[in-house]
Amino acid sequence: MDQSDVGPDLAEVLLTEEQLTKKLDEMAAQIDADYAGKDLLLVGVLKGAVMVMADLSRRLHHPVQMDWMAVSSYGSGTKSSGVVRILMDLRSDLTGRNVLIVEDIIDSGLTLSWLVSNLRSRGPESVEIASMLRKPDAAQADVDVKYLGYDIPNEFVVGYGLDYAENYRNLPFVATLAPHVYGG
Numbered sequence: 351m352d353q354s355d356v357g358p359d360l361a362e363v364l365l366t367e368e369q370l371t372k373k374l375d376e377m378a379a380q381i382d383a384d385y386a387g388k389d390l391l392l393v394g395v396l397k398g399a400v401m402v403m404a405d406l407s408r409r410l411h412h413p414v415q416m417d418w419m420a421v422s423s424y425g426s427g428t429k430s431s432g433v434v435r436i437l438m439d440l441r442s443d444l445t446g447r448n449v450l451i452v453e454d455i456i457d458s459g460l461t462l463s464w465l466v467s468n469l470r471s472r473g474p475e476s477v478e479i480a481s482m483l484r485k486p487d488a489a490q491a492d493v494d495v496k497y498l499g500y501d502i503p504n505e506f507v508v509g510y511g512l513d514y515a516e517n518y519r520n521l522p523f524v525a526t527l528a529p530h531v532y533g534g
């Protein structure tokens with residue numbers, strides 16, 4: 351699928367499928383090196399991280415386990431409220447585990463900052479973060495990302511797991527939306 355399959359709803363492709371693939375290869379190689387000989391539990395944050403989790407985990411050369419959480423951090427609008435609720439919790443016991451949180455994007459960082467503290471309170475050996483995207487200009491909380499794909503401008507993006515009203519998650523690239531889609 352490319353931009354022409356979506357039509358006028360997309361404004362600009364920020365990251366192509368090729369750029370995402372290149373970064374996934376680099377991130378997986380680094381994770382493989384860092385966790386060689388160690389147990390590793392990947393924790394994906396639903397729903398946005400589904401694509402990163404699937405593509406990253408398949409590139410790893412040592413066995414991992416995967417688990418999922420769903421959290422809600424939105425107030426009334428499209429910005430994180432910082433008040434995080436767990437909608438679906440992990441099934442795994444984190445005691446003594448090496449946990450790698452897999453995320454689609456870090457915007458304000460409020461969700462991940464809360465999540466890291468929450469998971470650290472469960473007795474793991476380590477908790478680190480892998481995120482495909484980050485918006486440095488939107489940061490409101492200090493989040494230490496060990497494996498990062500790309501820094502992007504402070505704009506609302508869709509594709510590669512990211513939605514607008516549950517649409518566009520299946521785009522294999524990352525794009526901005528045309529203003530007419532969100533009433534701009």
Ligand SMILES: Nc1nc2c(ncn2[C@@H]2O[C@H](COP(=O)(O)O)[C@@H](O)[C@H]2O)c(=O)[nH]1
Binds near residue numbers: 456458462506508512
């Ligand atoms: N579709 C999009 N979803 C986004 C975007 N920026 C953030 N988000 C979602 O919010 C959480 C984390 O937000 P944070 O402010 O607490 O860091 C992130 O995981 C996404 O689900 C965006 O541009 N497009």
Ligand SMILES: [Mg+2]
Binds near residue numbers: 397399453
């Ligand atoms: Mg997310």
